[in-house]
Amino acid sequence: ILPSSLKILDFSFNFLPTLKRSVFPQLYDLQHLDLTRCHIHHIADDAFLNMKNLTTLILTGNPVSYFGPDSLNVLHKLHRLVLMDSGLYSLNIRFNNLTKLQELNIGTNNIQSMALPPFMIHFEDFNLLDLHANNISILKVNDTNILQQMKGNLTLILSRNPILHIEPGAFQNMYLRELNIRNAFASLDAQRDGLKALSGLNVGKLVIGNYRLDYRSKTSDGDLNGLCLINFEEIDSLCAGWSASELQCIVNATKISIERGNVRAIKNVPFQRVKELRIVANYIPVSMELSHLETLETLVAIQTPNILIVRISDMPRLQHIDLSQNGVDIRNCCENYFKRMPNIRSLNLSNNRNMYLSKNPFSGLSSLEVLDFHQTTLGGLAANFKLYKKLWNVRYLDISYIGFMFRSTMSFGSLSRLKVLKMAGNHFQGDALSYLFENLTSVEYIDISNCEIDSIAWRTFKDLPRLQQLLLNQNRLMVLDFVTHPNLKDLRLLEVHTNIIASIPLNILQNLPKNLTVLDLSFNPIDCSCSQINFILWITSHQQIFPQKNNILCKSQSLGSSYINALGSRHKTIDFDVESCERIRRFTIVTSICAVVLLVLASFLAYRFQFYLRYGYILLKGYRTSRQQEWSYDAFVIYSSKDECWVMDELVENLENGIPPIHLCLHVRDFEAGKAITSNIIDEGIMGSRKIIVVVSKHFTDSSWCRFEFEVAQSWLVTQGNPNIIIIILEDVEEEKTKKVFGLHKTPEKEHLPEVELKSHK
Ligand SMILES: *[C@@H]1O[C@H](CO)[C@@H](O)[C@H](O)[C@H]1NC(C)=O
Ligand SMILES: *[C@@H]1O[C@H](CO)[C@@H](O)[C@H](O)[C@H]1NC(C)=O
Ligand SMILES: *[C@@H]1O[C@H](CO)[C@@H](O)[C@H](O)[C@H]1NC(C)=O
Ligand SMILES: *[C@@H]1O[C@H](CO)[C@@H](O)[C@H](O)[C@H]1NC(C)=O
Numbered sequence: 188i189l190p191s192s193l194k195i196l197d198f199s200f201n202f203l204p205t206l207k208r209s210v211f212p213q214l215y216d217l218q219h220l221d222l223t224r225c226h227i228h229h230i231a232d233d234a235f236l237n238m239k240n241l242t243t244l245i246l247t248g249n250p251v252s253y254f255g256p257d258s259l260n261v262l263h264k265l266h267r268l269v270l271m272d273s274g275l276y277s278l279n280i281r282f283n284n285l286t287k288l289q290e291l292n293i294g295t296n297n298i299q300s301m302a303l304p305p306f307m308i309h310f311e312d313f314n315l316l317d318l319h320a321n322n323i324s325i326l327k328v329n330d331t332n333i334l335q336q337m338k339g340n341l342t343l344i345l346s347r348n349p350i351l352h353i354e355p356g357a358f359q360n361m362y363l364r365e366l367n368i369r370n371a372f373a374s375l376d377a378q379r380d381g382l383k384a385l386s387g388l389n390v391g392k393l394v395i396g397n398y399r400l401d402y403r404s405k406t407s408d409g410d411l412n413g414l415c416l417i418n419f420e421e422i423d424s425l426c427a428g429w430s431a432s433e434l435q436c437i438v439n440a441t442k443i444s445i446e447r448g449n450v451r452a453i454k455n456v457p458f459q460r461v462k463e464l465r466i467v468a469n470y471i472p473v474s475m476e477l478s479h480l481e482t483l484e485t486l487v488a489i490q491t492p493n494i495l496i497v498r499i500s501d502m503p504r505l506q507h508i509d510l511s512q513n514g515v516d517i518r519n520c521c522e523n524y525f526k527r528m529p530n531i532r533s534l535n536l537s538n539n540r541n542m543y544l545s546k547n548p549f550s551g552l553s554s555l556e557v558l559d560f561h562q563t564t565l566g567g568l569a570a571n572f573k574l575y576k577k578l579w580n581v582r583y584l585d586i587s588y589i590g591f592m593f594r595s596t597m598s599f600g601s602l603s604r605l606k607v608l609k610m611a612g613n614h615f616q617g618d619a620l621s622y623l624f625e626n627l628t629s630v631e632y633i634d635i636s637n638c639e640i641d642s643i644a645w646r647t648f649k650d651l652p653r654l655q656q657l658l659l660n661q662n663r664l665m666v667l668d669f670v671t672h673p674n675l676k677d678l679r680l681l682e683v684h685t686n687i688i689a690s691i692p693l694n695i696l697q698n699l700p701k702n703l704t705v706l707d708l709s710f711n712p713i714d715c716s717c718s719q720i721n722f723i724l725w726i727t728s729h730q731q732i733f734p735q736k737n738n739i740l741c742k743s744q745s746l747g748s749s750y751i752n753a754l755g756s757r758h759k760t761i762d763f764d765v766e767s768c769e770r771i772r773r774f775t776i777v778t779s780i781c782a783v784v785l786l787v788l789a790s791f792l793a794y795r796f797q798f799y800l801r802y803g804y805i806l807l808k809g810y811r812t813s814r815q816q817e818w819s820y821d822a823f824v825i826y827s828s829k830d831e832c833w834v835m836d837e838l839v840e841n842l843e844n845g846i847p848p849i850h851l852c853l854h855v856r857d858f859e860a861g862k863a864i865t866s867n868i869i870d871e872g873i874m875g876s877r878k879i880i881v882v883v884s885k886h887f888t889d890s891s892w893c894r895f896e897f898e899v900a901q902s903w904l905v906t907q908g909n910p911n912i913i914i915i916i917l918e919d920v921e922e923e924k925t926k927k928v929f930g931l932h933k934t935p936e937k938e939h940l941p942e943v944e945l946k947s948h949k
C-alpha cells in the first residue's frame with residue numbers, strides 16, 4: 188500500500204512487537220521513520236534493510252529487549268537516532284557504522300554512565316548528545332574521554348539526572364557549544380560542588396537552574412559561585428537564586444537571562460561584554476541601576492511587580508528596552524527616564540500601572556521606531572499635550588487601553604512614517620476622530636476597536652492611501668459608508684465584529700475596496716428579513732471573505748439587538764432561507780392580482796347592475812324608515828322631462844293654483860341640490876308626498892329614470908300599504924311599451940293595486 192517513493196513515514200502508536208524486514212516494503216527513498224510507542228520488543232537484524240537510506244529514526248517509547256547486532260548498522264546515512272524511553276541501561280548497542288550520526292537522543296532511560304563508546308570518535312558531524320532524565324550520578328574523568336576528543340561544537344544535555352559527584356578535571360579545557368545542567372544535581376550541595384568541578388570548561392551557552400522553584404534555591408547563597416570557574420558566552424538561568432557575589436560570575440557573558448530568580452539588585456555589576464540582559468519574573472522587587480554599559484543593546488526587565496528602576500542611562504548602544512508587565516508607575520517619562528541613549532529604537536512600557544509624561548516626552552528619542560505602552564494608563568497633565576511630537580521615525584505605536592480621551596485633532600501631527608497604529612479602548616471627543624489621521628500617510632494598520640465610536644465621517648481615512656487593515660470591532664457602528672472612500676483602495680482587511688450593523692446597502696457592497704479579502708461581520712444584529720434579501724444574498728455568495736461566517740447571526744426577533752441568547756438559538760445568516768422570500772413575494776403578487784381582478788369584476792357588476800343596487804338600497808331604506816309621516820307635498824309627479832311643458836303649463840298651473848291648492852313635488856324644482864338623486868326621489872318625492880302622479884307618455888316609457896321612479900314608488904307604496912298612485916296617460920302609448928313599464932309587476936299590480944286610478948287626460 189505504501190508508495191515506494193515515500194520520504195516521511197509516521198507509523199507511531201501501532202502494534203509491532205517484532206520489527207523485521209517483512210514489516211515494511213522496500214522504501215529506499217524513505218528518510219524519516221517514526222515508530223514511537225509501537226510496543227516493539229524485538230528488532231531483528233534485518234529490520235531496516237528495506238529502508239537503508241533513513242536519516243532519522245525515532246524509536247521512542249518502545250520496550251526493546253533485543254537489538255539485532257547489526258540492525259542499526261545498515262543505516263549508514265542516519266543523522267538522527269532517538270531511543271528515548273526505551274528501557275536502556277547502557278549504550279551497549281552496535282551502531283559503529285553510523286558515521287554520519289549527528290544527534291543521539293537517549294533521554295528518559297536508566298543509563299548510569301555518560302561514557303560514550305570509543306567508535307564515536309569517528310562521528311565527525313556529531314553535535315547533540317541528549318542524556319536527560321537518566322540515572323547518571325557519578326561523572327568520572329574517563330567518562331568524558333571520547334567527548335573531549337570529538338572536536339567541540341557539541342550540545343550536551345544532562346538535565347534531570349541525579350548527579351552527586353563530578354570528578355574535578357572531567358571537563359577541563361573541553362569546549363561545548365551548549366551544556367544543559369538544569370535540574371541535573373541530586374542536591375544543592377551537589378550542584379555547588381558540581382559547578383566547581385566544571386572548572387576549565389568553555390561553553391557557548393550554559394543552561395542552569397531548576398524547572399520548578401526549589402525552596403532551597405531561594406534561600407541559599409553562594410551555590411552558584413562555581414560559575415566563576417567556567418567560561419561561557421550565554422547563560423540561561425531558571426529558578427535560581429542570585430546573590431550579589433554570584434552575579435560577579437556572569438560579568439563576562441554576552442547574553443544573560445535570569446528567569447524566576449531571586450535577584451535583589453542589579454547595581455554597579457561590571458558587565459564587560461553584555462549585549463542582552465533579561466530579568467524575567469523575578470521573585471522579589473529588583474532594584475535596577477544600569478549605566479555606562481557600552482555594549483548593552485537589549486534590556487528586558489519584565490513581569491516583576493514593584494521593580495524599581497533607579498536609573499537607566501548613558502548606554503549608547505542600547506536599542507531595545509522592554510519594561511512591560513511590571514505594574515509600576517513610570518514617572519517623568521520618557522526623555523528624563525532614558526537619558527543619553529540616542530539609539531533607542533524600541534520601547535515597551537506596556538502593562539504597567541500609570542505613566543506620567545514629562546513636558547517634551549520624546550525629545551531625546553529621535554531614533555524610536557517602536558513605541559508600546561498599551562494597558563498603561565496615561566496620567567497627569569500630559570493628557571492634553573501633543574503626545575507624539577518629534578517621533579519622526581516611529582513605525583509602530585501601540586497606545587491601546589491607555590484611557591486617553593483624544594480632544595486635539597493634532598495628536599499624531601508628525602508621525603508620517605507610522606505603519607501600525609493600535610489604539611483600541613480609548614475615546615474621542617467631538618469630531619477629533621475625523622481629523623486625527625490626517626498626516627499619517629504611511630499607515631497600513633489601524634486598530635480603533637472598543638472606542639465607543641457610533642459613526643465615522645467620510646473624510647476620516649481620506650489621507651491614508653496605504654491603509655490595508657482596519658479594525659473597528661466592539662464599537663457602535665451602524666453604517667460602513669466610509670469604507671467606500673476612493674482613497675481606501677488598498678484595504679484588505681476590515682473587522683467590524685460586535686457592532687450594531689443590521690444591513691449594508693447594495694451601493695456600499697458594490698463599492699467596497701477591490702482588494703478587500705477579509706471582512707469580519709460577526710456578532711452584528713443582522714436584519715434577516717426579506718426586505719434585506721440583497722444583503723443576505725451578498726453574504727451567502729461571498730462566504731470566503733468572512734473569517735467567522737458562522738458567527739454572522741440574525742438579530743433574534745424576541746431579544747431585539749441583544750447578542751446572546753441563552754438557548755443559543757440564533758440563526759446564522761448564511762442559513763437564511765432565501766427561497767422563503769421568493770415564495771412570499773410570489774404569494775403577494777398572486778394575491779394582489781386576484782384582488783385587482785375581483786375589484787374590477789365587482790366594479791363591472793356594480794356598473795352593470797347599478798339600477799338594481801340602487802333599487803335594493805332604496806327598498807332597504809324604506810323598510811328602515813319609521814312610519815310616522817309628515818308630508819311636505821300633496822303629490823309627487825313622475826314625468827319625463829320632455830313632457831315638462833305639459834306638466835308645468837297644465838298640471839302645475841291647474842292644480843297648484845286651484846282651490847284648495849295642491850302642492851306638487853317636481854324634481855326640477857323641489858329636489859334638494861347636492862343630494863343624490865335616488866335619495867331625493869325617495870325622501871322628497873315618494874316619502875314626502877301624500878300621493879304620486881305618474882304622467883305616462885312615449886317619453887315616459889323611453890326614460891329609464893321614469894321607469895325607475897315609478898317602480899320605486901310602486902314598491903314603496905306596497906311596503907307602506909299606501910296605494911295612492913294616480914296615472915295620467917298623456918297620449919296613446921303602444922301597448923307593448925306600457926306593458927313593459929307596468930307589466931314588470933303585472934301580478935302584484937293586479938292584486939295589490941286595485942285602487943290605481945286610471946284617468947285619461949281627455
Ligand atoms: C559496517 O562497516 C564495515 C566496515 O566498513 C563493513 O564491513 C560492514 O559490512 C558494515 N556493516 C553493515 C551492517 O553494513
Ligand atoms: C539508579 O542508579 C542507582 C545506582 O547508581 C541504583 O541504585 C538505582 O536503583 C537506579 N535507579 C533506577 C530507577 O534504576
Ligand atoms: C555547530 O553546530 C550547529 C548545529 O548544531 C551548526 O549550526 C554550527 O554551524 C556548528 N558550528 C561549528 C563551528 O561547527
Ligand atoms: C572575565 O574576563 C576577564 C578577562 O577578560 C577575566 O580576568 C575575569 O576573570 C573573567 N571573569 C569571570 C568571572 O570569568
Ligand SMILES: *[C@@H]1O[C@H](CO)[C@@H](O)[C@H](O)[C@H]1NC(C)=O
Nearest residue numbers: 511512535536537538557559
Ligand atoms: C510589549 O510587551 C508585551 C508584553 O507585555 C507584548 O505583548 C508586546 O508584544 C510587546 N510589544 C512589542 C512591540 O513587542
Ligand SMILES: *[C@@H]1O[C@H](CO)[C@@H](O)[C@H](O)[C@H]1NC(C)=O
Nearest residue numbers: 596597599600622623625626
Ligand atoms: C499635518 O501636517 C501639516 C503640515 O505638515 C500641518 O500644517 C497640519 O497641522 C498637520 N495636521 C495635523 C492634524 O496634525
Ligand SMILES: *[C@@H]1O[C@H](CO)[C@@H](O)[C@H](O)[C@H]1NC(C)=O
Nearest residue numbers: 675676677678700701702703
Ligand atoms: C491589490 O493587491 C495587489 C497585491 O495583493 C496589488 O498589487 C494591487 O495594487 C492592489 N490593488 C489596489 C487597487 O490597490
